[in-house]
Amino acid sequence: MFDTLSGRLSEVFDRLRRRGALSEADVTDALREIRLALLDADVALFVVKDFVANVREKAIGAEVLRSVSPGQMVVKIVNDELIAALGGKAVPVNLLAPAPIPILMVGLQGSGKTTTSGKLALRLRTRERKKVLLASLDTQRPAAQLQLEQLAQRAEVTSLPIIAGQTPLQIAHRAMDTARRELYDIVILDTAGRLSLDETLMQEVKSVQMAVNPVETLLVVDAMTGQDAVTTASAFNTALGLTGIVMTRLDSDARGGAALSMHAITGAPIKLVGTGEKLDALDNFDPERIAGRILGMG
Ligand SMILES: Nc1nc2c(ncn2[C@@H]2O[C@H](COP(=O)(O)OP(=O)(O)O)[C@@H](O)[C@H]2O)c(=O)[nH]1
Ligand SMILES: [Mg+2]
CATH class of the missing domain: 3.40.50.300 (P-loop containing nucleotide triphosphate hydrolases)
Incomplete structure (x- = not known):
């Protein structure tokens, strides 16, 4: 599972990492590709919209674009957003109740x-x-x-x-x-x-x-x-x-x-x-x- 999505995202990220400096336009391009990759993977539309908006908000900030490795920063932002979309933390089956x-x-x-x-x-x-x-x-x-x-x-x-x-x-x-x-x-x-x-x-x-x-x-x-x-x-x-x-x-x-x-x-x-x-x-x-x-x- 996730093979196609994973493949497409890594292409986007390879391109981002290869560039030294990133402009806002570079991030916008990358986000467009990420959006399409998520939609093709059957992620619900409203989830994709929120996801892309959140990444954009965090990535467009000056600290990211002027950082030493902006591509890497964007990848980290996407990673964090993915974790959040997947629910954040692992939640075990609840066994904290009286038996049975x-x-x-x-x-x-x-x-x-x-x-x-x-x-x-x-x-x-x-x-x-x-x-x-x-x-x-x-x-x-x-x-x-x-x-x-x-x-x-x-x-x-x-x-x-x-x-x-x-x-x-x-x-x-x-x-x-x-x-x-x-x-x-x-x-x-x-x-x-x-x-x-x-x-x-x-x-x-x-x-x-x-x-x-x-x-x-x-x-x-x-x-x-x-x-x-x-x-x-x-x-x-x-x-x-x-x-x-x-x-x-x-x-x-x-x-x-x-x-x-x-x-x-x-x-x-x-x-x-x-x-x-x-x-x-x-x-x-x-x-x-x-x-x-x-x-x-x-
Ligand atoms: N490959 C695979 N097959 C599964 C998995 N879970 C269930 N199955 C198969 O899906 C079929 C239907 O499962 P079943 O438990 O009878 O579904 P139910 O109708 O919801 O009770 C069975 O042939 C299972 O072996 C899974 O995680 N992977
Ligand atoms: Mg059954």
Whole structure:
């Protein structure tokens, strides 16, 4: 991911660095190219506008243009703005709450909710030594609950026994009751998605959210979906108030712009990223490291 964006930005920066002195016009030219590169990478238009305006304001100052290496200064300004757009600091999944901690996974069908639920369970068990219960609330597709059960086995965590005919809300209550009785630390609730945004889906998820009051409501979005990921995030955030975002398929050749738009659109941090189909292909999202990667400095 980010390869094309990264390539184009490094061309701009190479040119800037090669020049000794920089005029305002040089910076304006560079900013025009940066603007196009961001738009081509699917970054949302209003995010690009803010980004370019912020960089311009900081770069046009006399101290920058008259400094010893103005090109380098501009690169640093862009780097800092990228980090800010990506959310600033890395924010971990919140585990600072009384057990059992409910974590609600939401998103469209195929975005990677079930896979990410399994990955997160594995990580919490092995790295945080937590006792994790996985529960599938996906009553839409017959195979969905079995899929989570199999992932739970591979992650060596428990999954809530499947009872045919229960509604998502009933399953959620049963999961929390079980977790309290059997002293689980964390309950990951995997929900059903739809192919596109719809009101029934939102209401169903909303009722579960109100019933269990999750510490985390994590939206799982597919990085490959570009601008659509932004629309999805906006809708889910309006309906549910997201506490974090998981972007999947960072291992793909997605252009990556959605990652740069998410924070501005929702105010929620990207907390985790999926980097493959395997159960251990889950990483923390670190804005500094990602910015470094985009600028070819990582
Ligand atoms: N390459 C890649 N594939 C992923 C990633 N996350 C999920 N997948 C795949 O995406 C497909 C759909 O995932 P699933 O978890 O069933 O999506 P759900 O409908 O949201 O529950 C599966 O084939 C997963 O293996 C990821 O980070 N990278
Ligand atoms: Mg699923």
